[in-house]
Amino acid sequence: MIALGFAVSGAAGGLAYFLPAITTAIQDTGHTINRGSPAPSSTPAVDAAPGQPFTVLLLGSDNDAKFSGNNVLTQSMILTRIDPATKHVVMLSIPRDTYVPLSTGGTDKIDKAYLYGGANAAVKTVENAFHVHIDHYAWIGLLGLINLIDKLGGVDVVATNPVLDDFYPADVSGNNPYAYERVAVLPGPQHMNGTLALQYVRSRHGDLRSDFGRSQRQQQVLLAIRTKAKLLGLSDLPDVANAMAADFSTDMSIPQVAALLPLASQITLQTVQQVLLLPPFTSGANVGGQDVLMPNWNLILPETHKYFPAA
Amino acid sequence: MRRFLVIVLLLALMGGFAFGVNRFFALRKANVAAATTPTSVRPAFVLPGTLYIAQQGTIYRLNNGSFTDLHLPKIGTWMQPAVVPGTSNFVAVLRTAAYSEVYLIDSGGHILKKLSQNATTSSTIQLNHWMFWPHVGIDGQTFYVSYDAPKSTGSYEIEFAVWAGALTGKLTSKQWTDPYGYTGGDVGGIPMLNGGLLYSKYQIGNGQVYSRLAIEPRARGNPVYLTDAESDCGEPALSPDNATIAMICTGGTGLQSTRLVVATLTGTKLGPQHVLVDNCLCASPAWAADGSGISYFAPVDATGHFQLWWIANAAGVKATAPKQVTEGLDFDATSPPAWSPT
Numbered sequence: 285m286i287a288l289g290f291a292v293s294g295a296a297g298g299l300a301y302f303l304p305a306i307t308t309a310i311q312d313t314g315h316t317i318n319r320g321s322p323a324p325s326s327t328p329a330v331d332a333a334p335g336q337p338f339t340v341l342l343l344g345s346d347n348d349a350k351f352s353g354n355n356v357l358t359q360s361m362i363l364t365r366i367d368p369a370t371k372h373v374v375m376l377s378i379p380r381d382t383y384v385p386l387s388t389g390g391t392d393k394i395d396k397a398y399l400y401g402g403a404n405a406a407v408k409t410v411e412n413a414f415h416v417h418i419d420h421y422a423w424i425g426l427l428g429l430i431n432l433i434d435k436l437g438g439v440d441v442v443a444t445n446p447v448l449d450d451f452y453p454a455d456v457s458g459n460n461p462y463a464y465e466r467v468a469v470l471p472g473p474q475h476m477n478g479t480l481a482l483q484y485v486r487s488r489h490g491d492l493r494s495d496f497g498r499s500q501r502q503q504q505v506l507l508a509i510r511t512k513a514k515l516l517g518l519s520d521l522p523d524v525a526n527a528m529a530a531d532f533s534t535d536m537s538i539p540q541v542a543a544l545l546p547l548a549s550q551i552t553l554q555t556v557q558q559v560l561l562l563p564p565f566t567s568g569a570n571v572g573g574q575d576v577l578m579p580n581w582n583l584i585l586p587e588t589h590k591y592f593p594a595a
Numbered sequence: 596m597r598r599f600l601v602i603v604l605l606l607a608l609m610g611g612f613a614f615g616v617n618r619f620f621a622l623r624k625a626n627v628a629a630a631t632t633p634t635s636v637r638p639a640f641v642l643p644g645t646l647y648i649a650q651q652g653t654i655y656r657l658n659n660g661s662f663t664d665l666h667l668p669k670i671g672t673w674m675q676p677a678v679v680p681g682t683s684n685f686v687a688v689l690r691t692a693a694y695s696e697v698y699l700i701d702s703g704g705h706i707l708k709k710l711s712q713n714a715t716t717s718s719t720i721q722l723n724h725w726m727f728w729p730h731v732g733i734d735g736q737t738f739y740v741s742y743d744a745p746k747s748t749g750s751y752e753i754e755f756a757v758w759a760g761a762l763t764g765k766l767t768s769k770q771w772t773d774p775y776g777y778t779g780g781d782v783g784g785i786p787m788l789n790g791g792l793l794y795s796k797y798q799i800g801n802g803q804v805y806s807r808l809a810i811e812p813r814a815r816g817n818p819v820y821l822t823d824a825e826s827d828c829g830e831p832a833l834s835p836d837n838a839t840i841a842m843i844c845t846g847g848t849g850l851q852s853t854r855l856v857v858a859t860l861t862g863t864k865l866g867p868q869h870v871l872v873d874n875c876l877c878a879s880p881a882w883a884a885d886g887s888g889i890s891y892f893a894p895v896d897a898t899g900h901f902q903l904w905w906i907a908n909a910a911g912v913k914a915t916a917p918k919q920v921t922e923g924l925d926f927d928a929t930s931p932p933a934w935s936p937t
Contacts, residue, residue, distance in 0.1 A: 286605060289605065289609050290608075290609055290612055292609075293609035293610065293612050293613040293616075294612055294613060294616045295616075296613045297612065297613030297614060297615065297616030297617040298616050298617065298620065300613070300617055437898065437899065438899055439899065440876055440894060440897075440899045442845055442848075442850055442851065442852070442853060442876070444804050444805075444845075444850060445778055445779040445797045445804045445806065446754070446755060446778075446779030446780060446782060446797065447779065448725070448743060448753045448754060448755070448779060448780075449751075449753070450720065450721040450746075450748075450751070450753050451721075451751060464720060465692065465693070465720065466692070466693045466694070466720055466721075466723060466725075468695075468725050468727075468743075470727065470782075470929040471779065471782065471795075471797070471806070471829060471830075471929075472829065472830055472843060472853075472878050472879070472928065472929055473843070473853055473876040473877065473878040473892075473893075473901075473928050474878065474901075474927075474928045474929050475894075475899045475900065475901060475925070475928065489751040490751060490752070490753050490754070490777060490779070491777055491778075491804075492776065492777030492778060492799050492804075493799060493802060493804065496802060497804060500850070504850050504851070507851060508851075511897055512897060512899070514897065515625045515897055515898070516625050517624070517625055518620075519620045519621065519622075519624045519625075520624050520625050523624070554849075556849075558849070560802065562802035563802070
């Protein structure tokens with residue numbers, strides 16, 4: 285009886301410690317992807333079996349005071365293929381301005397898919413446009429990214445060039461989400477805190493490559509986070525959960541996330557391949573007064589299917 | 596009564612055990628140690644001359660194996676010191692959220708003069724300016740700095756050009772370089788003994804942005820390129836005799852690491868490149884004032900704090916292996932140290 289009492293009290297102590305992580309895990313994971321009814325003629329795709337290569341759509345959004353609830357754009361969409369056996373990873377950045385048919389109806393920039401229909405629409409739109417099957421998605425908001433990087437003690441990044449922006453949205457730091465602030469990220473290797481890292485991955489006005497430059501920087505910072513996250517252990521989960529609580533969601537279950545953690549630590553930078561859809565894969569155009577990128581599907585689809593199985 | 600006391604004692608012990616389990620997990624968190632202040636440590640060995648070096652917005656003097664906090668006013672982030680040749684003074688950048696200014700400071704940390712006026716009183720934030728990487732020529736007067744002008748407040752375009760001026764007059768009287776648009780521009784201008792300027796020029800080609808080292812013998816002349824696009828080299832440091840360049844190259848690393856490279860310089864011709872440190876996060880090389888070696892910053896491990904490292908005889912074929920000078924500090928890797936001979 286006494287031993288049982290101590291066992292229960294020990295479990296209670298552990299539970300109290302991991303409660304934030306458990307709460308966040310329950311709230312933020314296991315969201316199912318609702319693809320709606322498949323077309324009668326199509327064969328429903330099946331999610332990858334454990335240990336088999338799988339595809340994850342990584343989504344990053346502005347979710348500052350300008351937006352309400354989950355009605356946000358995705359500033360970052362990275363289609364990621366992970367092979368657990370070879371530890372090979374491919375990251376394909378989809379430009380946010382890519383003009384595609386949305387799963388919710390109509391044709392628009394691909395970043396609006398999430399705005400109109402959340403993760404389900406983002407996943408379905410990418411699947412329809414790129415003819416691939418997506419096994420999972422993971423979404424993170426701006427503040428979640430800042431908090432995560434700060435919780436990791438910052439990340440080391442080799443800034444590709446001076447990133448200057450006189451029209452950077454002051455929606456995280458200021459009281460007026462529609463105001464601007466100045467950004468100057470200096471080039472070269474450096475230690476970045478969450479705010480600086482966000483400026484680095486988010487700014488695009490001063491870059492001739494616009495969203496392409498930003499996509500490259502986003503992939504850089506993701507890899508830097510992965511490097512730093514290797515330092516974390518089980519005991520760090522509550523802090524990380526607290527940092528990202530309202531700014532993260534995924535359809536992956538807790539066991540699936542747990543299974544991914546050791547895999548993440550085994551992946552080396554040499555086995556990560558980065559793909560950007562630069563011209564001639566896309567070309568600039570103006571549709572209805574808005575600047576968009578017109579995809580050249582004749583080039584994009586063969587390139588995509590080199591790394592992602594056609595669905 | 597006795598039984599009651601035993602139950603209370605057991606409950607207290609169980610509560611203590613629960614607390615102990617909770618703390619057990621808490622103590623096993625990853626130890627991402629915070630950096631300590633330079634004044635609380637001593638370097639592993641003594642470096643020649645005096646270094647002015649920036650950590651977390653403060654500038655320290657390192658002399659004879661000891662750090663001294665210059666106690667500059669805490670009104671922004673102090674960075675990028677550069678000595679004024681022939682004097683014991685240095686210039687440094689004070690960065691704030693919207694602009695940066697250059698100050699003239701003596702070796703004791705007393706501000707002698709605010710040299711620039713880059714802040715605007717207007718609510719149009721685009722009227723503010725940045726200045727970074729100040730350098731003073733061998734004459735102790737000619738001043739070079741990367742400056743985000745000219746620009747139009749109605750345009751997204753903003754990049755650095757290297758400007759020249761006078762330390763005791765107008766800092767930016769002459770635009771020296773013409774930057775490539777929407778790349779970030781030209782940075783890190785270093786005055787050469789022959790009157791030319793060595794700097795990093797950012798360009799874009801094949802969808803990639805990269806840096807090339809260039810020499811511009813005269814203001815707005817044609818740049819002579821020393822390195823190619825594939826090497827992606829920047830952060831040049833020129834030896835005191837101007838015969839050797841140290842640089843940081845990123846090409847071929849997938850933008851995840853760098854290498855520290857040196858090469859001889861004859862006129863505007865770069866000799867064979869010799870890699871001193873490969874597969875590192877090396878940053879901001881700086882030559883000792885007597886040319887006996889170079890310092891640079893690099894983290895020791897994945898915790899990410901940049902430490903000071905030293906390579907003796909870096910210009911020659913007998914360069915020594917890198918030696919770690921500091922431990923537990925967190926130097927500003929975008930802020931090359933300034934090295935004074937005394």
